[in-house]
Amino acid sequence: MDKKKKNLFEARARILKAMAHPSRLFIVDTLAGQERCVQELAGMLEVDVSTVSRHLSVLKNAGLVKDEKDGTKVFYRLSVPCVLNFFSCVESVLETRAREQADLVGKR
């Protein structure tokens, strides 16, 4: 594997990693509907505001969300709608796995 290819997969992995956390995935899903400020998201997630702020900076660094100031508040919105397509595929993975495990139990 040459260095260029390696760099490419590292860059790709960084994007996925940014989404690979329950709270951040929730944030992506939520921002798909409408933009939200930090405290709104913190309220929904029931975690500290500082924690949400960090999650948002991870998503922003990855290029997945954009922020816009409005007074003292900062509103975040999803900048790459295609990531929403991930959900249906992930769902199918979960369903397939659930079905196979049910089969295993059934076959016993």
Next chain:
Amino acid sequence: MDKKKKNLFEARARILKAMAHPSRLFIVDTLAGQERCVQELAGMLEVDVSTVSRHLSVLKNAGLVKDEKDGTKVFYRLSVPCVLNFFSCVESVLETRAREQADLVGKR
């Protein structure tokens, strides 16, 4: 956020996390073409066989690949082709970010 919803996002995140590593992303991409055994992948990635074996077990646990024995070898194949669609979206994130950073430099 109720517990059920929380569990759902945790399950989803586990799937994404399984792919969110350069080597594992490379493996997914490679297995899309054809099935491969552990040492083949280790050769391509230039990492220890034991490390690849671990990566494969992560992918298998997530339900993303399946394994089949053939003598002493174990061949892995992709079990959820839809994950390949992730690549084009991830690519667009990378491109958008690159373009925006180029704009920033240009505007200075």
Next chain:
DNA sequence: TGGCTATTTGGCTATATTGCAAAATACATA
């Protein structure tokens, strides 16, 4: 059985991630 190959697992260290609390920063407005 004994030797060979392929894979997995255990042990270990190094590094990264997560979360909260506290401090710092930014903005609006009395």
Next chain:
DNA sequence: TATGTATTTTGCAATATAGCCAAATAGCCA
């Protein structure tokens, strides 16, 4: 300016992840 609100950053502790080496396991065949 002083106060209040919203957000970000810093410091720290707990946990998770990644990688290698060595040891264990599994299958094949002389």
